[in-house]
Each structure stands twice: as structure tokens, then as C-alpha cells.
Amino acid sequence: MAALITVRGSFSFMRRLVGLHDFSPVLQFKLSDIGEGIMEVTVKEWYVKEGDRVSQFDSICEVQSDKASVTITSRYDGIIRKLYYDIDSIALVGSPLVDIETDGLPPEEDVMETPAVSQEEHTHQEIKGHKTQATPAVRRLAMENNIKLSEVIGTGKDGRILKEDILNFLASQTGAILPPSPFQEIQPPPPGPAAARAPIAKTKEKRAPSSMPTPITSRPVFTGKDRTEPLKGFNKAMVKTMTAALKIPHFGYNDEVDLTQLVQLRSELKEVAESRGVKLSYMPFFIKAASLGLLHFPVLNASVDEACQNITYKAAHNIGLAMDTPQGLLVPNVKNVQMLSVFDIAVELNRLQTLGSSGQLGTADLTGGTFTLSNIGSIGGTYAKPMILPPEVAIGALGKMQVLPRFNEKDEVVKAHIMNLSWSADHRIIDGATMSRFSNLWRSYLENPAVMVLDLK
């Protein structure tokens, strides 16, 4: 299974290839025999490109032959200088796969090389050690600290062990120790009492703990690295929408609403709704109240064109609901709220929530909204500054419900369920007074649900 090495070209050619001072031979790495008498394979994926730095045992490419997928790994440390095949081309066993410019050191032998070491155990480990992937430098560090590479979890590519893994392993030695498990058909370790046994087991495994150097454990190494990636998919859509939103001059208007009576009402109605197979939250009430308010203030349910020359008063109240899904923020809307009862709205919300959590919302549900409510309070927070979603002109953010003391008409302190709300509106067509009146109307419906029944359409 040995890969053949050929040094390409003449000496002067190599000199041109390489810096003036060092001698970095470019080696051809040939596709080695993969067994079963197979003579050719199809190159399916490259894991490297020209110019990439690779270490010994890094994956170079994936080839396929007759239902077998084979990972070809590098024999050397170095830089990839040439890929000999395109994706889907046929590669012949024995022919060159890549050119690697090595670091000027003679190619490392496959793990057989064992530097002088005190531990019998480690020599044994080295010879058997094909499986543990780590560069020679990392192996040396492990050996110096009497660490068995098989005990360390590698966080590098293909589970290879990096220098950071050794250091983190050392750091974990003095702290909490993983209790060894009493086995019964390979059961997981029982927690608790095993901890007492742990130090003994650990010492046995370490064999010479007294010679372990201490300084490294008190200086944990931060190995975090910055990561840059292009914005895609969801994020890109958000960028687009919010950039458009920024063109709208927002003004904010905040208030609080006393939902004590609504809480009472909902607890009475919850069971009725459940008997009909529907979960009833507060949102259907908020949404219906908003629609009733919009009947009196249609400018909040409007849309303006690009140049802000024409205003369109939308007939339908399609009220959007900001939804936090596993993929991110989605805003489906309930269509024609002006025609729906509170129960109908609850049914719709259930449907949208199910679709949202399973990632099945389509554009029909996600577009066409005319007004939006965002229940950020379900996660947390009091006041917010919501951004209007174009082409709408207003949005409301609802904070969390808190139980707070308030004075009633008799100057007594009573328990009240208070929720904060934050409206944002397009100041080009909506003024503070309009927003305030709408907000007061909305609040009155929710603070005294009986009035809502009076005006119900």
C-alpha cells in the first residue's frame, strides 16, 4: 500500500519552484492500490485546492469505485501544488493524484519512527498507533506529558488530535475527573459514588503522576478563532428587508395595558377552545382588537408607493405575527381578520404555528400582510423598538405580562396583570395623535373585553 515517490524534473527546475534558500521538494503523491484488484476509480470530491496547506493524514479527496467510497489521505505535510483530476474524471491506480510541496524536511515515515522514550507503554502505543491521527509535534507533546493519545478527543479534521486538545486534556486532569464505569454489557457510567473511585483509577492509568509538569494546567490556552463566512439564505433576506425598512422614518409610541380582566376571560374560555381542539392564547384577542381599531384608523392599515406620492388604504386586515422558528424570524399573517371571530383567529394561528415549526410556510402565508404584531414578550422584555416591515406602515411589539401592584379607583393597591406595548409607525403619513388614539382604543378593548363584544364585527 506504499505510495511511490518521484522527485519531478531537474534540480534547476526545482530551484525555480522554490525559495532561494530552502530546498522544498515537490513530491508526486500517487493513487495507491485500494484492494480487490481495482484499477480505476472516479474522483468524486476534492477536500483541498491548489495552494492549501495539508498535514499528514489530512483527507485529500474522495474517490468511488463499484459501490465503495474511499477517502484518500495525505502522506506528507506540505502545500498542494497541483490537482491532477477534475470531479467525475476517472483516475488510474498508480497514477499521480496531487503534487505536494513538502516543508523541506524528509517525508515522515508512517508512525514507525519512535523517538527515545521512557515509557514502554508509549512505544507500544506508537507501533499500534496508526489509528490516532496527530502530527509528530503533537505526539512529542503528548509523550512529554505522559498522555495516551487514545485518551484524548481530537477536535481537528477527521478526529485528528491537535496541540490544543492535548493542552485541554491536561487542563482537565486536575479538575473534575470522568468516573470510570463499572461495565454491565457496556452500560453508561453511574453518576455520583464513582467519583470516590476515580482518583485511584486515574493514578493507575497515569503510572507516574509525580513527574507530570504543573504549569500548563494553570494557563489554559484560548484557541478560539475568528470565522468569516458569506451571509446566505435567511440572513440575506433579513438584510434586504431591513435595508428597505430603514428608508421609512420611524417614530415610537409606548404604553402599558392592564390585562387583568382579559386574563380572567381567557382562563374561562381556554377549556371551551380545547374541547374544540384549539389552543387559545392571548394573541387572538390582541389581533382581533387591532382589527377593530384599524376600522377606525384605516391609515394604519395602508401602504405608500416608492416615492411616497400615493397612499393605498388596504381593505383587508391581514395581520402578521412575528414567529421565532428554528430557522429564524418568519412573519406569517392571518388573512381577513375583519371577517374572523376570535376563535377563527385561534384556529388560524394554530395552523400557522404548526407550519412554522415544521418549516412548511409558503409565500402565500408569508406575504400580503398589512399590519404586524410581534409578541417578543413570549421570550422576554418589556419595551422594544420594532422595525416596520415594508410595505406596511405600522407595527406593535408586545412585552411580557407581569403581575404588578397598581392603584384602583378606591386608592387601594391591587394585583394587576400589566403588559408593555411599543408601537412604531411611518411618520410620513401617521402622526403621534393618530397612533395614540389607536393605541387607546386597542387598550380599551383589552382592558374591558365587554366593550369589545359591543363593537364586534
Next chain:
Amino acid sequence: MLWRTLLREFVKTRLVRHSSTLKTFFDETGQSGLVLKSTSTDIFENLALEDWIHDRVDLQNRSVLFLWRNTPAVVVGRHQNPWHECNLPLVRRRGIPLARRRSGGGTVFHDLGNVNITFFTSKKKYDRRRNLGVVTGALTDLSPGLNVSATERFDIVLDGGYKVSGTAAKLGRTSAYHHCTLLCCADRTLLSSVLKSPYQGIKSNATPSVPSPVKNLLDEDPRLDPSAVMEAVAARYNVEFGFDGPLVTVDPSVEALMPGVNKMAADLKSWEWVYGKTPKFSITLPFVAEGAEIVLDMDVKDGTIEKCLLDIPHDWLPAGTVDELCSALAGVRFCPKEVAVAVTAFMRTTLQGPDLTRKTHSLYENVVSVM
């Protein structure tokens, strides 16, 4: 069977106290051949265990047989195109998970009536034919006179033409595994409907599956149920290779036994692996929307739309809008969810009358129909 249970007890007591991971357990048994059986029927947990054994266990002087079954799942090969290989809308509707394995080969449907057998060896000892001999031998042990044989394509056929097993393999640097399916009593109706793609117009170099007529072993002989078959394969394995190791059951989700296995399962479930590893392909879809004949052309790389072209008649939509829609789709994953979000953002930020809105919706519906 009783003999093996006793042996298991012996091995068990000897191992109390020392072992902390599956790997050290293997090392300490000192056995050159072991049989492992999974307690999980989750496709991702089981595939993760395969990965773990392949990566972490020293197989130079030891071989392992792994027996496992899964609740309904569709598994595509490493270099295949899931849109091409199975009925994705049906799979999604039924809540059947889709997985991509690391070995090559074609697409299969797993359910509890199907037995999966994995042979782990060093690269030197990799021998698929011999492994299949173990399987056919086990079947004839249970049902003498059964007409089963392995073909040159490494399938196992019953009665000359019905496929009961398909094979795939993965070779790494120093070790390899060969796994195969075995249909004992799988749901054949579901199998055939799930493995038929409704999508036309996909052009790619992904490995295509070769469809074959299948049969269930249990229909042939009632002694061939999954449990009996697994035991027979384990016994035959030990005989063939001269092993006498214990039959060990493993729960593949226990992190303490197999450090890193849960991350492997998470990687296998990720969109980047299942869909993102699809080889580059293009799709051409002609359709009619609102009376106009339209052709959609998309290039998809790494599961993401690289390029999108809509051939639309002159005045159906303003040219600028079409270009904007196409560029809104570039860089978006080939996935209905993400396309919905991208088209929604596009519709919010480009002023639309009702006519335009309707047409955009229609385009969206058609584009998403191939995802």
C-alpha cells in the same frame, strides 16, 4: 445460544472496573473478532456508531461485525442526489427521515423488517465476497435449500432474480467497512413508492441507483425473521473467521462510551451533509403559469442555487423584475423553506400590484415544486 450467554457473563465480570469507553473495552477483551448489536433503531445514531468504530477503533488485528435495524428511513449513498433518488414530497409528508451515508452505492429504504450488517476490518482484510458468503451461509443454515447467491455486483438474489440485499463500502486510510441490507419482512409497497422520484429534468453525474425487483425472505420461509437472521449471521461469522468473541449490545447514544459519537450523529443529520453534499446538478423545468409558457433553469452546487434563469415571454413580467427575482434566488439553498423566505423578502422590497403578486406567487409555487 446458552453457551454464548454464559460466555458473555464471564466477559462481563472480568471487565467491571476498568473500561471507560467502547474502544478500551475492545482492547481489553483481547478478542480478534467481536459481534456488536445496536439497541437503537435511529438511523443517525447507528450511522454515527459506524463512523465512530471506523475512526476510533484499531482494526489492524481485529474485526467487528455490527448488526442493526432502523425504523423507516431512506438512506442515499455518499455521492447521490436525493431529489433524483427518492420521492422527497412523500418522504417529508410521512415524516420519514432522509440520511446520507458515508459509503458509496445506491439508495435503500430501511424499516424494522430490514437487517443491516456491517463488516469492519483492516484494509488488508477487506473482502466483500467472503463477507457475503457469511450472509448466504447463515441464510442456508436457517433454511436449507434456500436459493440465495451473491452476484458479481455484490447483490444477494433470491430464486435467481429477486434482490434481497444490496452492498456498499467505505475505505479509509487503514481500515474499511462493508455493509449490506437484508430484506426479511420490509414494507415493499412503501419501499417502491418512496424510492421513485417524481422529478424530471435533473441532469447530473451523481451515482444513479439501479432499480431491481425485490422480495422478502420471510415470504419464502417463515424461519427467516430478523432476529433469527441476525443470530445466524453472528454465528456464521464466528465460524467463518474462527472467532469466539462475545455478542455485545451497545446503545449508540451514550457519549461516555463513545466520546464524540453524538456530534457525529448531529453532523449526519445536518442539512450541509444530507443535502449539501449532493454533487453538482442542473434542473430544467418547463411549466405553464397564468397562460404563459415558462422554462426554469437552475444550477445547483452544494445543495445551493448557483444560478437561476427564467425564460419568460416578453410582457408577462417586466424584465427588470425577472432579473431581480433570479438574483434573489442565487445563493439560496435548494429548499422550499429558504426559497419561501427569499421570495417573500423580494416581494416586500419590490413594489407589487395584485397582478404582479399573483404571478410571483405562481412562479414560486412552480419553482418550489421541484425541491
